[in-house]
Amino acid sequence: MRKVAIIGVGMSRFGELWDKSFRDIVIEAGIEAIEDANLEGKEIEAMYIGNMSGGRFLSQEHISALIADYSGLASLNIPAIRVEAGDASGGVALKEAYISVASGIHDIVVAAGVEKVTDVGSAMEIMDSSIDQEWEAFHGATLASLYAMMARLHIHNYGSSEEDLAMISVKNHKNAVNNPKAQFRREIGIETVLNSPYVAEPLKVFDSAPISDGSAVVILASERVARKHTDTPVYINSVVQSSDYLAVQNREDILEMKAVKTATRKALKLAKCELKDIDVFEMHDSFTITELLLYENVGLAEKGRGHELVRDGRVEIDGEKPVNPSGGLKACGHAVGATGIRQIGEIVLQLRGDAGKRQVDAEKGMAVNIGGTGATAVVSILGR
């Protein structure tokens, strides 16, 4: 396997992009990435595109060829592959793109993620399609309610609180202020979270990431080719995908995310490093409880003690282990299939020293992207 570097990153704004179409936003991110990589465009040999539900959000399938076409690559007839794994679609697209370069099949490829959600009335029901439709959704379970049940159990078993969860939202909003691409660039107080209406008790509106429009693109190249295009390549040390039981009810312990644990263990081994070597994290805070459970399942905290990291500030941007300097899904926005790539873009900016006012001092970074309630996990480790 060859070493693979990221030589370009691009991202649209995340949010309610009423004046922009699906095509507009993915091309916007793509152009930024190509300029960042100093490419002309024709060097691209393949595209891997994470997208959860073009079919239901837009009635548009076959988006892989559509995006290659509107990227101006129709005349090159390159392969374009759409990848779906719920809101881990972006992470899985990165993994597929990585394999295609590491294996020697391609030298330069695009890994993209895109979602356009504001063209339909109820994006929430489409988001919920990542849970088991026959045995969870049939009974009225929603994605939020399944995470809410995890939150309820964590609070009951371990003495965490709704305030602890709220502080994760407060932290991520604070970080997003300095991210020009973020959807919500404003600080909030803990009361804002605690006074917001319940979505599924004990989770509230401000515990929940929005469902956003947005796109993110990274360009991958083999080490040899990367050196021709950039002086600041960021290497993919590892990217590992794991799966778990689709329905929460079938998991032995609903607070254990085995896909996350497995992917993290393998990713650290492949990257030949330990968790203590990772300086910055992007974690999938689809709900505040998701981020809290990721602290524990990635191994930043022992089981049942995730909330201590919030209480003592260790996951703040100036803490020992900054989590979500971008603002995370909650405040940067959650453009579903784009999120996994957006996380990678943030880690690249952080490692290159290009993260502006939200810059942390980092040699290595980790991104954790989750599909639905955790039946897919993608853990990536990047290094300078």
Next chain:
Amino acid sequence: MIPSFWRKIRYRYNLTGTKCENCGRIYHPPRNICPECRRKSSITEVDLGDRGELLTYSIVHDAPESFKLQRPYVIGLIKLESGVVVTSQISCKPSELRIGMKVKAVFRKYGEDGEDGIIYYGTKFVPCEE
């Protein structure tokens, strides 16, 4: 939705799961392959019992269109006596809810396909004394 509902109606109307005779593990919903034994699986049907305890729950406020009229409703994970965990609604006042409470299965309506469509029935749970 009708065929997908009707196809597994037996497992919605009754708490029936599958047991792997090779390892003894029981699953709900029914499976064709045991996740532990795979090719060595030997699958039979088994009654899961109608009593259990509430592992955790949530009161749902933001509901899909088809559940809007029922808001707020309670969704829970119930561990049945057979050890199997199922996702279901709990019919009770929110103030009665507590983790670990004993519940029993009842046959209830879940929804309908409009005024003239079929009615979806299934299992819900209600509190019960030990």
